[in-house]
Amino acid sequence: MTSLVFNIRGMTCAACARRIEKTVGKLAGVARAGVNPATEELYVEYDNPGLSPAMIRDAVTRIGYEAEEKASRSTVTIPIGGMTCAACARRIEKVLGKLDGVAGATVNLATEKATVLYDPSKVRLSAIKAAIEKLGYTALEAAKSDAADEERIRKQKEIRLLWTKFTVAYIFALPLLYVAMAPMVSFVRLPFPAILDPMRYPLIYGFTELLLVIPVVCVGYRFYTVGFRALLQRSPNMDSLIAIGTSAAVLYSIYNVYRIATGDFSAVESLYFETAGVIITLILLGKSLEAVSRGRTGAAIQKLMGLAPKTAFVIRGGAEQEVPIDEVEIGDVVVVKPGAKIPVDGTVLDGHTAIDESMLTGESMPVDKVAGDPVYAASLNTTGTVRFRADKIGADTALARIIKLVEDAQASKAPIAQLADVVSGYFVPIVCVIALVAALAWYIGSRNLEFALTIFISVLVIACPCALGLATPTAIMVGTGKGAENGILIKGGEALETAHKVTTIVFDKTGTITEGQPSVTDVVTAGGLEPQELLRMAASAETASEHPLGQAIVRDARGKNLEFLKVDAFESLPGRGIEAEVGGRKVLAGNRKLMEERAVDLANLQAESDRLAGEGKTPMYIAADGTIAGIVAVADTVKASSRAAIDNLHRMGIEVAMITGDNKTTAAAIAREVGIDRVLAEVLPQDKSDEVKKLQAEGRRVAMVGDGINDAPALAQADIGIAIGSGTDVAMESADIVLMRSDLMDVPTAIELSRRTIRNIRQNLFWAFGYNVLGIPIAAGALYLFGGPLLNPIFAAAAMSLSSVSVLTNALRLKRFQPVRA
Numbered sequence: 096m097t098s099l100v101f102n103i104r105g106m107t108c109a110a111c112a113r114r115i116e117k118t119v120g121k122l123a124g125v126a127r128a129g130v131n132p133a134t135e136e137l138y139v140e141y142d143n144p145g146l147s148p149a150m151i152r153d154a155v156t157r158i159g160y161e162a163e164e165k166a167s168r169s170t171v172t173i174p175i176g177g178m179t180c181a182a183c184a185r186r187i188e189k190v191l192g193k194l195d196g197v198a199g200a201t202v203n204l205a206t207e208k209a210t211v212l213y214d215p216s217k218v219r220l221s222a223i224k225a226a227i228e229k230l231g232y233t234a235l236e237a238a239k240s241d242a243a244d245e246e247r248i249r250k251q252k253e254i255r256l257l258w259t260k261f262t263v264a265y266i267f268a269l270p271l272l273y274v275a276m277a278p279m280v281s282f283v284r285l286p287f288p289a290i291l292d293p294m295r296y297p298l299i300y301g302f303t304e305l306l307l308v309i310p311v312v313c314v315g316y317r318f319y320t321v322g323f324r325a326l327l328q329r330s331p332n333m334d335s336l337i338a339i340g341t342s343a344a345v346l347y348s349i350y351n352v353y354r355i356a357t358g359d360f361s362a363v364e365s366l367y368f369e370t371a372g373v374i375i376t377l378i379l380l381g382k383s384l385e386a387v388s389r390g391r392t393g394a395a396i397q398k399l400m401g402l403a404p405k406t407a408f409v410i411r412g413g414a415e416q417e418v419p420i421d422e423v424e425i426g427d428v429v430v431v432k433p434g435a436k437i438p439v440d441g442t443v444l445d446g447h448t449a450i451d452e453s454m455l456t457g458e459s460m461p462v463d464k465v466a467g468d469p470v471y472a473a474s475l476n477t478t479g480t481v482r483f484r485a486d487k488i489g490a491d492t493a494l495a496r497i498i499k500l501v502e503d504a505q506a507s508k509a510p511i512a513q514l515a516d517v518v519s520g521y522f523v524p525i526v527c528v529i530a531l532v533a534a535l536a537w538y539i540g541s542r543n544l545e546f547a548l549t550i551f552i553s554v555l556v557i558a559c560p561c562a563l564g565l566a567t568p569t570a571i572m573v574g575t576g577k578g579a580e581n582g583i584l585i586k587g588g589e590a591l592e593t594a595h596k597v598t599t600i601v602f603d604k605t606g607t608i609t610e611g612q613p614s615v616t617d618v619v620t621a622g623g624l625e626p627q628e629l630l631r632m633a634a635s636a637e638t639a640s641e642h643p644l645g646q647a648i649v650r651d652a653r654g655k656n657l658e659f660l661k662v663d664a665f666e667s668l669p670g671r672g673i674e675a676e677v678g679g680r681k682v683l684a685g686n687r688k689l690m691e692e693r694a695v696d697l698a699n700l701q702a703e704s705d706r707l708a709g710e711g712k713t714p715m716y717i718a719a720d721g722t723i724a725g726i727v728a729v730a731d732t733v734k735a736s737s738r739a740a741i742d743n744l745h746r747m748g749i750e751v752a753m754i755t756g757d758n759k760t761t762a763a764a765i766a767r768e769v770g771i772d773r774v775l776a777e778v779l780p781q782d783k784s785d786e787v788k789k790l791q792a793e794g795r796r797v798a799m800v801g802d803g804i805n806d807a808p809a810l811a812q813a814d815i816g817i818a819i820g821s822g823t824d825v826a827m828e829s830a831d832i833v834l835m836r837s838d839l840m841d842v843p844t845a846i847e848l849s850r851r852t853i854r855n856i857r858q859n860l861f862w863a864f865g866y867n868v869l870g871i872p873i874a875a876g877a878l879y880l881f882g883g884p885l886l887n888p889i890f891a892a893a894a895m896s897l898s899s900v901s902v903l904t905n906a907l908r909l910k911r912f913q914p915v916r917a
Contacts (some may be wrong), residue, residue, distance in 0.1 A: 381896025
């Protein structure tokens with residue numbers, strides 16, 4: 096990945112910045128383009144050897160601004176271990192952002208990765224990692240070729256360690272809770288050792304609790320090392336809350352054991368070791384469940400990364416050799432046998448097979464491949480053996496580009512998350528103040544130190560910045576991952592959020608609503624000819640024609656295995672048709688103008704001709720020896736899924752428009768066939784973006800669906816650009832959402848996925864905010880003040896753990912999302 100920074104001159108407002116971002120973002124290979132209006136700088140990240148700084152500069156110049164390249168910058172993604180809440184992520188972002196040479200840092204709590212844009216001439220990568228380590232976190236590395244395996248192994252190790260810690264804590268916390276609570280149970284006599292009777296042997300009772308809590312505190316040592324370090328650096332996080340609360344309970348209890356040892360036996364009633372032990376145990380349980388859930392949220396990307404084979408069979412020195420995938424070079428001849436996966440992208444040299452490309456397109460039917468056809472990494476060879484030339488390797492393969500798009504989307508932040516980010520930055524310090532004020536207020540009011548301590552610990556422990564930090568990224572991870580599974584690539588949180596607001600969708604006609612390739616639809620005969628005979632005569636005459644309509648007739652005749660007649664003479668008549676001598680007969684094939692020039696009477700077919708034209712078809716008249724023989728109608732046929740997709744969009748409350756360069760009659764016919772609400776006909780390619788602007792001026796949120804190449808200006812102008820096609824060309828780089836298949840049903844699916852994901856994020860944020868807004872006052876004794884119950888710190892810890900797990904569990908519900916069906 097290459098990063099560049101340009102100084103921009105000529106901007107006057109935020110709209111200028113947005114226009115530059117859109118324009119540069121559509122260049123092939125550009126992964127990210129961002130403009131800072133305050134500094135007048137353009138940040139570009141791209142992964143395309145063919146894209147030069149000069150090309151970027153020219154693109155900016157063409158839209159009326161000036162661009163000057165600054166010192167180049169690099170982007171690095173660093174996996175981070177040890178983060179526990181949103182405050183951790185916020186803290187790392189702030190520290191890295193202050194490093195000289197770092198232009199920007201984004202930390203994603205759900206993926207546990209930091210993405211840093213920096214200038215290598217000012218700051219080294221080692222210094223960035225050192226800054227992370229200094230904060231008490233671990234800056235990790237993963238081998239490039241085995242990144243998926245390394246990440247999976249690391250996650251599994253982390254989960255095993257957490258479960259081990261929880262098990263140890265549970266083994267000691269359970270007897271600790273029993274020892275503390277059994278003597279207090281009066282309604283039933285529980286078995287209890289006499290030697291531990293707190294009334295008769297208070298010192299033994301106190302030391303037993305102390306010995307049982309020590310192992311629990313030891314396995315939860317990270318709460319203290321990370322929490323107190325963060326506190327000393329004036330950036331408290333969730334660990335700080337746990338560390339302060341449990342430390343207060345343990346230290347106060349140790350003090351009371353000392354009082355018992357000096358003869359003050361009344362202190363036996365003021366031991367809170369079980370509170371600290373059970374709190375740590377419950378939080379370790381929550382962290383373990385959270386780690387498992389996080390692993391599941393990233394399952395889609397892990398699945399994609401695990402698709403590619405590890406080795407390839409390459410012809411070298413005339414012999415077939417098995418080599419690691421990293422050693423395959425461009426130009427190598429690769430052999431793939433039935434049942435094996437394609438290792439890299441390439442072009443078939445020889446052989447015939449059928450390849451399952453469902454991993455790329457979502458289509459379940461295998462695709463036939465012969466010499467000259469493209470093949471893609473990770474697709475499955477099902478039948479024959481083929482040899483192909485390696486054209487794209489490593490990060491340049493279609494699979495790698497898809498993975499990069501999904502990773503970038505999962506690392507991005509949706510605008511809806513901004514409030515949670517701001518709150519998480521101030522959350523922990525505010526909670527500390529609330530806990531201290533509440534404890535002091537209750538102590539002043541009651542003169543009961545134990546009661547005040549209970550309030551203090553409960554407020555600290557119940558607060559959960561984790562739920563705030565996980566609410567948005569987990570839903571985005573699952574949503575974008577689910578989209579990728581269904582052949583829908585959403586390029587970021589902003590695109591995901593904007594898509595659910597769309598009120599109007601504009602479809603390009605050719606290649607989007609229609610197949611994009613003319614085909615024969617009707618054969619109407621006159622003069623006693625059979626349809627097959629008329630088609631054979633017309634196709635024979637058109638064999639030398641290069642016109643798309645003529646080629647459509649030839650294709651149809653070949654598809655029906657018709658035998659072509661001998662052509663002795665051929666003449667192309669531009670704008671009218673062709674003239675040829677076929678089987679000894681003089682044949683004319685063309686439009687009405689040609690027939691009128693040659694005085695061919697069309698009266699018998701006038702009604703049929705008008706009917707076909709009214710249906711959006713192009714009637715091609717065929718005359719033989721000066722007499723009309725019939726009509727062959729050709730049209731760009733509507734895709735099978737177009738009507739169903741548009742009906743689904745209507746049910747979702749979305750207006751559907753069609754934009755085309757065709758005449759109004761043809762456009763209206765297509766619109767009637769598929770149920771289009773608004774027709775924008777006779778629009779030149781360069782004017783399509785203006786039509787989108789007009790719709791936006793009406794207050795509509797507009798999505799544009801096109802092929803991503805010819806419709807680039809309109810895609811850039813629209814609020815959401817949706818490219819539809821194979822997903823292996825420049826279309827992947829030219830839109831906010833890429834549909835890997837040519838199935839229009841993926842459009843309502845993408846909109847519905849966006850709606851479901853944003854609804855899930857709102858639910859998560861509502862729960863996260865609501866939980867803290869209600870939980871903290873209850874923990875501070877608000878209910879108790881009016882005669883209600885007092886929240887025990889143990890239940891506060893359980894509620895806090897449940898909060899994070901509930902947010903993750905809610906996000907995982909998106910995994911059940913099903914594509915919209917016809």
